[in-house]
Structures are given as C-alpha cells and as structure tokens.
Amino acid sequence: MKEKSLQQLYSLIINCRCPCPGERTGGLLVRDHGNPGKRIVFLGEAPGAEEVKQGMPFVGQAGRNLEGYLQLAGLERKDIFIVNTVKCRPTRNNGRANRKPGACEIKSCAHWLDEELAILSPGVIVTLGDVALKRLGGGKSRRISDCHGQPFKLERYTVFPMYHPAAAIYRRALTEVIEGDFKKLGNWLRG
Numbered sequence: 001m002k003e004k005s006l007q008q009l010y011s012l013i014i015n016c017r018c019p020c021p022g023e024r025t026g027g028l029l030v031r032d033h034g035n036p037g038k039r040i041v042f043l044g045e046a047p048g049a050e051e052v053k054q055g056m057p058f059v060g061q062a063g064r065n066l067e068g069y070l071q072l073a074g075l076e077r078k079d080i081f082i083v084n085t086v087k088c089r090p091t092r093n094n095g096r097a098n099r100k101p102g103a104c105e106i107k108s109c110a111h112w113l114d115e116e117l118a119i120l121s122p123g124v125i126v127t128l129g130d131v132a133l134k135r136l137g138g139g140k141s142r143r144i145s146d147c148h149g150q151p152f153k154l155e156r157y158t159v160f161p162m163y164h165p166a167a168a169i170y171r172r173a174l175t176e177v178i179e180g181d182f183k184k185l186g187n188w189l190r191g
Contacts (some may be wrong), residue, residue, distance in 0.1 A: 005119045013087050020104035022090065030089070032116065034081035039123035040189070043067075043113075043132040046086035046105075046163060048098045048184050056098055057082045058165070065165035066128075072179055073186030080126075083116055085109065085135045106135050116155075125157050126185065129164030149181035151188060160185055162174060 007046060030047035033056050036058040050060035058066050059176060085102040086109045101109075113135070117125070130144045135155045144161055151160045162185070168175040 006032075006116070008114070008128055009115055009119065016087065016112070018088060018105060020102065020109055020185055022102060022105070030057055030084065031055055032081065032083040033077075033140075035075050035078050036081050036120055038079055038081055038173040039121070040075070040080045040126065041117070041120055041124070042080050042082045042126045042128060043136060044082060044084045044128045045131040046084055047089045049089065052089050056082055061169055062164065062166035065168060066157070069165060069178060069182040072182040075186065075189075081120060081122070083113065083120075084099075085113060085132050087112055101131060106131065110135070123158065124151075124160055124189070126160045129167065132164075133159075133161050148177070160188070166177055169173070176190045 014118055030051045034042075044057055047057060048060055048062070050063075057063070067077065070080070086105050090099045090101045090105060091097060092099045093163055115123050125136060127136055127144075131141060133147075136157075136159060142161070142164055147161050148163055149161070151158055153159075163174055163178050165178070168178055
C-alpha cells in the first residue's frame with residue numbers, strides 16, 4: 001500500500017514545474033530510494049549530476065561516503081529510505097555545477113516532502129546537512145555545527161541531525177566528526 005501511494009506521489013512530482021528563478025534540471029525526477037517499510041528516513045538536500053544520470057539519490061562521491069558511514073551505524077541502504085528536500089537538481093554555470101537550493105525552491109518542494117513523510121510515517125528522520133535540518137524545522141536557531149549527533153523531538157518525528165556526507169569531501173577535518181556521529185546513531189537506534 002505504501003509503495004502504491006509513493007508511486008502516485010512520484011507521478012505528480014514528475015510533472016511539477018518549479019516557479020522559482022535559477023537554473024535547475026526540471027522534469028528529471030530523482031526517485032527517492034530505499035525500503036519504505038523501514039521507519040528510518042535520511043533527508044538529503046537535492047540531487048546532483050550523478051544522481052540525475054542514475055535516477056537515484058546519493059550515488060556519487062557523497063553516496064559512497066554515505067555507504068561507508070552507514071556501515072559504522074550497522075546499517076545498509078536496505079535498512080533506510082532516502083529522500084531529498086528539493087526534488088530537481090539546482091545548478092549553476094549552465095548546468096555544469098551543483099548549487100545549494102534556494103529558499104524559493106525549498107518552499108516550492110515543501111509540500112512534496114510533507115506528503116512523502118506522511119506516507120512513510122518514519123520514526124526517525126536523519127537530516128543530512130543544514131538545508132535538510134532547516135527545512136524540517138530546525139529554523140534559523142539550529143545550525144548543524146551546533147546540534148549534529150544530538151537527537152531532538154519535532155512534532156511527531158524524532159530528528160537526528162548529521163553533517164552532509166559531502167562535507168568531508170570539502171573539509172577533511174569533519175571526517176572523524178561524521179564517523180563519530182554515525183557510530184552514535186547506530187548505538188542510539190539499538191538502545
């Protein structure tokens with residue numbers, strides 16, 4: 001039943017046309033992926049170039065990092081469901097580079113994410129990075145650097161904020177922090 005509902009939702013998302021200014025790869029849906037029967041949702045930012053090519057989230061370098069981090073938590077992709085805050089790829093330089101989604105894009109996609117979460121009914125949402133944290137309700141008062149690895153209640157969800165797996169690509173010093181947070185996540189889920 002959940003899969004059918006997700007299918008219906010994705011058939012609507014694929015026809016969405018973003019009203020926001022800025023470059024993006026509209027119409028190319030990167031289907032959120034994983035096991036919808038599990039109650040652990042990982043919330044990313046937006047698809048990148050490799051994700052658009054393969055039609056799946058987290059398949060580029062950040063995806064390889066994520067898979068290694070998941071192992072530290074005692075998880076695999078089959079144990080989670082991965083969704084994105086923004087459904088199409090925000091780009092710059094005529095589509096040659098990714099960019100962080102803007103407030104308009106996040107707001108325009110908000111209802112899609114809300115519907116997706118209502119269908120999935122997760123017990124835990126692991127936010128990956130500031131964009132996901134702020135979209136889910138962390139607001140301006142919460143920054144990933146201040147609350148990573150510290151679960152909190154938000155309405156009907158428990159949120160476990162983490163740095164985005166790509167953060168370690170650009171700031172190697174974060175590797176140990178991210179690894180520690182994933183180990184903490186694994187212990188927290190088991191405890």
